[in-house]
Amino acid sequence: MSIGALDAAGAYGRAAGLAPVTTRPGGVADTGASGEAGGFGQMVQSMVEQTAGNLHAAETASSKQVAGKGDLIDVVTAMGAAEMALDTVVAVRDKVVGAYSEIMRMQI
Structure with missing residues (x-):
C-alpha cells in the first residue's frame, strides 16, 4: 500500500491537532492555515515536542517503577x-x- 505525501502530512497534521492538509484545484497543497500559523515546519516541531514529552513520561514511569512506587501497567502504557x-x-x-x-535526482 502506497501512501501519498499529502495523505501522510494530513494524517500527521490531524494527529498533532493542526489544520488538515487538503488539495486545492491544480494539486496545490493547502494546509488550511492562514499565514499566522505553522504549516509543515510547525507540525514537525509539534510532533518532536510531543515525542519528547512522551519519552520523558515513559522515563519517569520507569524510574517510579524501579523505585517501587509505580505500577507496571503505567510503565508499559507509557513505553508503548x-x-x-x-x-x-x-x-x-x-x-x-x-x-x-x-x-x-531531478534533471533541470
Missing part, C-alpha cells in the same frame, strides 16, 4: 506511547529525506 510517537517521527523523517533525495 513513546515508541509509537518515536516511530511516527522517524517515518516522517524518512519520507522527508526520501522526498529530498528525489528532488535532488
Whole structure:
C-alpha cells in the first residue's frame, strides 16, 4: 500500500491537532492555515515536542517503577506511547529525506 505525501502530512497534521492538509484545484497543497500559523515546519516541531514529552513520561514511569512506587501497567502504557510517537517521527523523517533525495535526482 502506497501512501501519498499529502495523505501522510494530513494524517500527521490531524494527529498533532493542526489544520488538515487538503488539495486545492491544480494539486496545490493547502494546509488550511492562514499565514499566522505553522504549516509543515510547525507540525514537525509539534510532533518532536510531543515525542519528547512522551519519552520523558515513559522515563519517569520507569524510574517510579524501579523505585517501587509505580505500577507496571503505567510503565508499559507509557513505553508503548513513546515508541509509537518515536516511530511516527522517524517515518516522517524518512519520507522527508526520501522526498529530498528525489528532488535532488531531478534533471533541470
